[in-house]
Amino acid sequence: MGKAYNVMAATCPSRTVLHRIGARWTVFVVNALADGPRRFTDLKAHIQGITPKVLTETLRSLEVDGLISRHEYAENPPRVEYALTPLGRSLLVPLRAVRLWAEQHVPDIEAARARHENQTYADTV
Amino acid sequence: MGKAYNVMAATCPSRTVLHRIGARWTVFVVNALADGPRRFTDLKAHIQGITPKVLTETLRSLEVDGLISRHEYAENPPRVEYALTPLGRSLLVPLRAVRLWAEQHVPDIEAARARHENQTYADTV
DNA sequence: AGATACCGGTATCAAATCCATACCGTGAGA
DNA sequence: TCTCACGGTATGGATTTGATACCGGTATCT
Numbered sequence: 001m002g003k004a005y006n007v008m009a010a011t012c013p014s015r016t017v018l019h020r021i022g023a024r025w026t027v028f029v030v031n032a033l034a035d036g037p038r039r040f041t042d043l044k045a046h047i048q049g050i051t052p053k054v055l056t057e058t059l060r061s062l063e064v065d066g067l068i069s070r071h072e073y074a075e076n077p078p079r080v081e082y083a084l085t086p087l088g089r090s091l092l093v094p095l096r097a098v099r100l101w102a103e104q105h106v107p108d109i110e111a112a113r114a115r116h117e118n119q120t121y122a123d124t125v
Numbered sequence: 126m127g128k129a130y131n132v133m134a135a136t137c138p139s140r141t142v143l144h145r146i147g148a149r150w151t152v153f154v155v156n157a158l159a160d161g162p163r164r165f166t167d168l169k170a171h172i173q174g175i176t177p178k179v180l181t182e183t184l185r186s187l188e189v190d191g192l193i194s195r196h197e198y199a200e201n202p203p204r205v206e207y208a209l210t211p212l213g214r215s216l217l218v219p220l221r222a223v224r225l226w227a228e229q230h231v232p233d234i235e236a237a238r239a240r241h242e243n244q245t246y247a248d249t250v
Numbered sequence: 251a252g253a254t255a256c257c258g259g260t261a262t263c264a265a266a267t268c269c270a271t272a273c274c275g276t277g278a279g280a
Numbered sequence: 281t282c283t284c285a286c287g288g289t290a291t292g293g294a295t296t297t298g299a300t301a302c303c304g305g306t307a308t309c310t
Binding site for chain 3: 023024049050051053054057076077078
């Protein structure tokens with residue numbers, strides 16, 4: 001059923017999906033929610049460097065796409081929690097693989113960048 | 126080994142790696158090179174919607190990071206081929222998982238978006 | 251010989267996105 | 281009353297992305 005879509009086609013809806021996944025902060029927010037619901041300020045502290053505006057936008061987008069859910073508790077003081085939906089949790093699997101790849105290959109990529117700085121040949125295939 | 130890095134830390138180098146992976150067109154270019162080397166114009170035709178400028182920038186960035194290699198053949202007419210390096214091929218694995226997830230969950234996400242449309246409409250009524 | 255087309259890109263400028271900083275309303279605590 | 285935390289907005293500048301036109305070299309067609 002998945003093969004009904006081709007990401008290389010400009011008109012394919014999977015394009016917009018991939019675009020959303022690839023958006024600047026999606027990977028971080030989804031990963032930050034991996035261990036359970038979190039509050040706005042908690043997320044902001046956990047994902048270092050994200051600004052409140054961008055965090056708000058990212059959360060809204062993910063909510064629209066059904067990847068996370070927003071729960072507003074009518075307590076005193078009011079509390080807002082964000083959590084992954086089942087769909088969001090399923091995305092966690094491939095995203096975790098990407099994050100692990102990134103963490104594991106930092107030395108390789110830093111070496112490649114250093115090599116490029118030194119103008120060495122690029123033919124290391 | 127991989128756990129020496131934490132993507133949530135703003136200063137962590139894995140951040141820049143994840144940023145590169147998540148860049149607008151990286152997934153498409155890497156996937157387009159999955160089946161072997163391709164030429165510039167071929168890539169441009171295959172990845173619908175990418176402009177030459179952006180394709181050039183993406184290829185240069187991926188080359189700096191050691192994910193692809195650029196071969197300029199001194200033939201007549203000159204030919205330029207881009208290919209995945211072993212490092213790039215290793216990235217192919219998690220990226221393919223992401224692409225498959227995207228292709229498989231298009232209906233879910235479209236449903237979520239439609240649901241959201243209806244919700245906001247219902248809120249105004 | 252002249253016109254045309256392909257390849258691998260640049261140049262230029264407009265549009266979309268991202269980021270930093272400041273601020274707001276509500277409620278709680280001192 | 282003053283101040284602080286929470287969950288955000290407002291504003292305005294910086295960065296990235298995109299659309300379009302163009303270029304030099306080579307081959308091909310007429």
